[in-house]
Amino acid sequence: MTTTVFLVRHGVHDQLQGRLCGRSSGVLMGAAGLAQAEAAGRRLAREGVEVVLTSPLERTRQTAERIARACGVPLQDEEALMEIDFGDWNGRNFDSLQGEPLWRTWNSERDTARPPSGESMAEVQARLTEWLERLTRSGAAAVAAVSHADVIKAAVGLATGLSMRFHGRFEISPGSVTTLVAGDGLLKLHALNEVPHG
Template identity: 85%
Template sequence: MTTVVFLVRHGVHDQLQGRLCGRAAGVRLGEAGLAQADAAGRRLAGEGVEVVHTSPLERTRQTAERIAGACGVALQNEEALMEIDFGEWNGRTFESLEPEPSWRVWNSARDLARPPSGETMLEVQARLAGWLERTVRSGARVVAAVSHADVIKAAVGLATGLSMRCHDRFEISPGSITTLVAADGLLKLHALNEVPHG
């Protein structure tokens, strides 16, 4: 059996450039982000999506609600799709993080680094691998999953074998769709960072 997984990054919000929102509460989409969510919904409406899974954070849930509505399917919270736990960095401004050596290590050696009191990219990949296995075993054929940039990058790493040290060599844009296909025990990357229009 083949399972198609459309990984959608949440739409843009007004704090995207200013701080590391991480798991901070109260980060919601503005008009531009809602428009991106609607565009993703229109793009996926004809794909036979059976269910929409979402990280439980507000910005992902807002995006997922639009997609589930466009596809006419149920919406389910999924903890495995949650943003990376940035620990002590959650909610910090990028400006305040720049001088910290551990922040520079995180951005240059993400395959090895751990945010203070947070989780590693390998731990993120482990939870995603478990979720993907459960999704395939459930018999689902087409699933949409709304998550966060680094989490989707971790999933791309699972499919391609790419080290997370290379995380900055490709982009996962707000509102974009990355497509994975699981078949015959293999996970393949079919499309990366597709940005729907209109």
């Protein structure tokens, strides 16, 4: 039994370039992000999605609600899809982080680095591995899972064996769909960063 997992990054929000929102509350999408969510919903409505799972943060939930409505399926929170815990960096402006040596290390050595008081990429991958195992045991044939760029990159790393040191070599755009197939002891990447239009 295999499960097709459509990993969707939340739509764009107005703070995307200004600060490391991380797990901050109150980060909402505007018209552009909502349009991306609607496009993702239309794209996934033809895939036989049985349930939409979402990180509990507002921006992912806004995206997931539109996908669930388009697919006519239930919506459930899933803690494993939560944004990485950036610890002391959560909510900081990017400009204020540029001078910190650990920030540079985090971005160049993400396979081993950790945000201060935060979560490593290896820990993100561990929670995703446990979640994917639960998902395949559930018997679901197709699910949509709405999450965040770094979490989706961690999942792609699991599927491809790519070190998180090379996380910057591929893009996970707002509103994009990345497709994995899990089951039979395997995890395969079927599509990366598909950006729905229309």
